[in-house]
Amino acid sequence: MKVKSQREVAQSCLTPAAPWTAAHQAPPSMGFSSAKEMDETLAEFFRRTILKIPMTEMMTILKTWNFLSENQLQTVNFRQRKESIVQDLVLLCEENHASLNDAAHLDIIYTQFHRHQKIWDVFQMSKAPGDDIDLFDMEQFKSSFKKILQRALKNVTVSFRDAEENSVWIRIAWGTQYKKPNQYKPAYVVYYSQTPYAFTSSSRLKSNLPLLGQALTVASKHHQIVKMDLRSRYLDSLKAIVFKQYNQSFETHNCTTSLQEGSLGLDINMDSRIIHENKVEKERVQRVTQEIFGDYPQPRLEFAQYKLETKFKSDLNGGILAEREEPLRCLVKFSSPHLLEALKSLAPAGIADAPLSPLLTCIPNKGKNYFKIRDK
Amino acid sequence: MELANTLRQDGESRGGVLAHLERLETQVSKSRKKLEEPQNAQALEARIHELKRLRDKLRAEVKQRQARVKASTANVEPDQILEISEQEILERKQENMKAILQAYRFTGISGKLTSRGVCVCISTAFEGNLLDSYFVDLVMEKPLWIHHHSVPVFIPLEEISAKYLQTNTRHFLFVLWEYLNAYSGRKYQADRLQSDFAAFLVGPLQRNSLCNLLSFTYKVKPEGQSFPFCARLLYKDLTTTLPTDVTVTSQGTEALPSTWEEQRAAHENLFFTKPLHQVKGNIALSAPMTKVMGFQKNLSRLSGQGPFHLTRTTDKQVFRVKSTASRF
DSSP states (O other): OHHHHHHHHHHHHOOTTOOOOSOOOOOOOOSSOSSOOOOHHHHHHHHHHHHHSOHHHHHHHHHHHTOSOHHHHHTSOTTSOHHHHHHHHHHHHHHTTOOHHHHHHHHHHHHHHTGGGSOEEEEEEEOOTTOOOOOOOHHHHHHHHHHHHHHHOSSEEEEEEEETTTEEEEEEEEOOSSSOOOTTSOEEEEEETTSSEEEEEOOSOGGGHHHHHHHHHHHTTOSEEEEEEEEESOHHHHHHHHTTOSOOOOOOSSOOTTOOOOOOSOOTTSOTTOOOTTHHHHHHHHHHHHHHHOSSOOOOOSEEEEEEEEOOOOSSSOOTGGGOOSOEEEEEEEEOTTHHHHHHTTTTTTSSOSSOOHHHHTHHHHTOSEEEEEOO | OHHHHHHHHHOHHHHHHHHHHHHHHHHHHHHHHHHHHHHHHHHHHHHHHHHHHHHHHHHHHHHHHHHHHHHHHHHHHHHHHHHHHHHHHHHHHHHHHHHHHHHGGGGSEEEEEOSSEEEEEEEEEETTEEEEEEEEEEEOSSSOEEEEEOOOTTSOHHHHHHHHTTTOHHHHHHHHHHHHHHHHHHHHHHHHHHHHTTTTEEEEEEOOTTSOEEEEEEOSSSSSOOOOEEEEEEOOSTTOSSOSEEEEEESSSSOOOHHHHHHHHHHHHHHHHSOHHHHHHHHHHTTTHHHHHHHHHHHHHHHSOOOEEEEEOTTSOOEEEEESSSOO
């Protein structure tokens, strides 16, 4: 009863973007109730995190979290209103003495399920030549990373979760010298061990980026870190681009791995009285498109941005702009739900000439979707 | 006639012109008919004659040709049978070749020519088990370059290709094969350890992408009390499947009794020399060692001498007792 009333108070007091106030000191348990009183702010964080989860995914995420046991989950009535379900779940968390670390884990799992909600940047690290073989120890990496951040910033929450293919998801809640970490605006880093790439969710708090870069570099035993001109919502596509895993069709003697017959879109069963006038040209366009884009599904990007800083070139002699010495500044942005598939279909649809400009087709190869074009 | 007269009387010009036109028309049609009929008949008859002639001629020709073909097939038949069998032989040879080309992957490095170069297939294996295959698609141009590949990102492909691809392509492929084969072997050992010996492991097996650092805690016996050992294996040479550094430590802070100390040292040695999952097998077999150790303790207690060293023969059946004391 005492717990509930405190929580009611907490709900009425806390404003949505409230920074963390001084931690509420829980009274020592008297041995009467098994549930220790949870910090108000922590309980609120649990409530908001669980409330974010859509009902269709609730059971999956809770099971992945593996903090509440099967029996405990069975005691919750999942047919009530969501508010009540969340309240019951938070109560269960309190019973289990859930800590901030457990809440952070739940937050990581939620983000892993909803990774498309964040925009991801890619960083590339490099080693000095002649470095030793990379004997990557995950535990060492984690402790080193945490130490570096905690040494620089007293108030920071760092949590880890191991993921597939020897990778780790890191969640960092930033604070300052005087303020507790803001748990509602964390930054995420995904790092695959023994690779030079790290993926970070674009955090609004840009000032901490150099520190994050330094921590990553030192903990993973690299020397330098550079931000790549590559950004997208689709983490898996970014991974496919930088790891060069997007084209996996190879010719072998055993079986042609995922090679498809190039269908020209011309039905063989069509009426023989219908002749395609531009058949030769169509075939050429198909061939060129297939050479450039391949038969594999393209990685998913939402935009490509070209910043032009070039002088104006004109065929006509004279004209105002031709005499201009300074370069023209111009920004061209291509947006699409699936940019590379859209580019691939331009030439076959007749909208553009084949082959397309290499500025467009080099995107996965160069691992860039931000370009700066200057005069040579 | 009366009508015609009335017509003529009504409008001299009209009746006259129209009637004149009519007369001309009838004249023309009559003359035409006269002309056509005989012409038509004549033309048709002539045509019929011609066609009949042509038909007969063609029939004769067809008969001739048929006769010729029959004669020739009679002569050619045995040749045709030979041709069929030659074709079968060729087909069988072709299939044989295809099978050989497919079997080349068992050598480790095989390839197929593509329109722009060659697609090399590197097949890995460990202890007779065929493991993953990796592909490198090379473009045969003046500076040789890699179009696309399926080599994992943590294998130092750029380094190896920078060193060898242009100067000595064969060596490049061989070095790449070494790295990939060793990686596959280490991965296989780690996977087997995790799956087959899960009962012996305390806690998860820590590994990294290259599988060149493995850290785990294990018990000698799956159940019952025993000192768990922490093993840490480092594979500093990426082209080997056996570790270069092994440390086996006891988990607790207290000092190990000497017998366990020996076992620990023995395990270290085993890790150095044998593949992981075989080591685990050996350790499992050495579980009855505890009985031996009990025997050892009793010996030293009774005789007041000690410590004794027990060595096992290779068939693990006979024990030789050796004492450090001078009396025995």
